[in-house]
Amino acid sequence: MKCLAVLALLLASSAALAEHSAPPAPPAPPAPAAPCDPAACQLPLCRCSGTDIPGRLAPRDTPQFVVVAFEDSVHEENMATFRRVLYGRRNANQCAAAATFFVSHRDTNYALVNELYNRGHEVALHSISHMNPSTYWRDATYDVIKQEFADQRVQMSHFANIPYDSITGMRLPFLQLSGDNSYRVMADHGLVYDSSWATAAYSAPALWPYTLDYRSTQDCLAPPCPTASVPGVWVQPVTPWLDLAGNPCSLVHECYNSPDRFNETEWFHFFLTNFERHYFGNRAPFGVFLLEATLYPYPAVQRALQRFLDVLNNLQDVFMVTGEEVIEWVKSPVPVNQYRTQPCRQYIPTTCVRAQCELTSEYDGREYEFESCNVCPRVYPWLGNPLGQ
Numbered sequence: 001m002k003c004l005a006v007l008a009l010l011l012a013s014s015a016a017l018a019e020h021s022a023p024p025a026p027p028a029p030p031a032p033a034a035p036c037d038p039a040a041c042q043l044p045l046c047r048c049s050g051t052d053i054p055g056r057l058a059p060r061d062t063p064q065f066v067v068v069a070f071e072d073s074v075h076e077e078n079m080a081t082f083r084r085v086l087y088g089r090r091n092a093n094q095c096a097a098a099a100t101f102f103v104s105h106r107d108t109n110y111a112l113v114n115e116l117y118n119r120g121h122e123v124a125l126h127s128i129s130h131m132n133p134s135t136y137w138r139d140a141t142y143d144v145i146k147q148e149f150a151d152q153r154v155q156m157s158h159f160a161n162i163p164y165d166s167i168t169g170m171r172l173p174f175l176q177l178s179g180d181n182s183y184r185v186m187a188d189h190g191l192v193y194d195s196s197w198a199t200a201a202y203s204a205p206a207l208w209p210y211t212l213d214y215r216s217t218q219d220c221l222a223p224p225c226p227t228a229s230v231p232g233v234w235v236q237p238v239t240p241w242l243d244l245a246g247n248p249c250s251l252v253h254e255c256y257n258s259p260d261r262f263n264e265t266e267w268f269h270f271f272l273t274n275f276e277r278h279y280f281g282n283r284a285p286f287g288v289f290l291l292e293a294t295l296y297p298y299p300a301v302q303r304a305l306q307r308f309l310d311v312l313n314n315l316q317d318v319f320m321v322t323g324e325e326v327i328e329w330v331k332s333p334v335p336v337n338q339y340r341t342q343p344c345r346q347y348i349p350t351t352c353v354r355a356q357c358e359l360t361s362e363y364d365g366r367e368y369e370f371e372s373c374n375v376c377p378r379v380y381p382w383l384g385n386p387l388g389q
């Protein structure tokens, strides 16, 4: 009965709608991407989603890349951990080992971002506001994403005094996707890769990075996932770790059944076991996605991580590199023997003339302290005014 009543109401209201003039049609959503055609989608510009190794290499000929990434703001407190855990590392090919930082603007000290860059680490984007809750990102329009990320790239380059072109990657807060919007903003503003799209289905074998020219076969954990064709934009999938009970977790701190945080041995084995799923599998890049807060309160976890990285840095076919370097390799894959003998990555060193700024926010009226490698702006930089002019 209830169903019938609802149906009657629906019919009545659609009849009523038809009688009035139709409202202006919203812009048509872009057509869904076509299934991937491997013949048309070829490296270096295009790659279908999949677990196949780029260049059809055998696993033993494939460099095992490890991407250690931290996210959120960079400030004096967490910088001490970054220096202790990361600085001075070399891969077995004698090139500097590097990490990726997905930096959010709020509370970030840009003199320290400059230091990370000049130590060879990758500076990538994690939004200006890092707004809570995650529904903000789920519902974000193209314009909001543009203000949060395209504007942040300009902002980061300006205040950290690092080259605009060195900033090519991004990650959405909470790994919460916003449909096509974030990928379309990337394409329109020259960003190369995104590392936000988590998968649970592809833990082993894992997905290699791919482009969005064609329809992705990846499962969607934090919808809406993109459906349109966005040519040339790279997805670096967030491959799950498995916790001690075998449950997938995207970020290390999300692993529910994780080892005792006071037991270094157990954590060392936890790092190693998750790594081995990649290393003894299809060698898809292994992500170690951390928050500094996972390490600082737990010296045992921190020591376990250092021991784990020491092991990696001594393996001849393992390379701790940035997310950007992984994409570069995927575009033009070469066997590990050749990769090992290539010259090390170069970057343009920059300097930071530190400015201590105390600024008021026109957004929330609060006072912010802010360290910059450029002259202090007029107000605290924020959405819509990324340079604080």
Ligand SMILES: *[C@@H]1O[C@H](CO)[C@@H](O)[C@H](O)[C@H]1NC(C)=O
Pocket (backbone or CB within 6 Å): 262, 263, 264, 265, 266
């Ligand atoms: C850490 O865990 C291992 C293996 O479970 C155990 O043998 C060892 O006693 C633990 N160490 C400490 C300090 O609790």
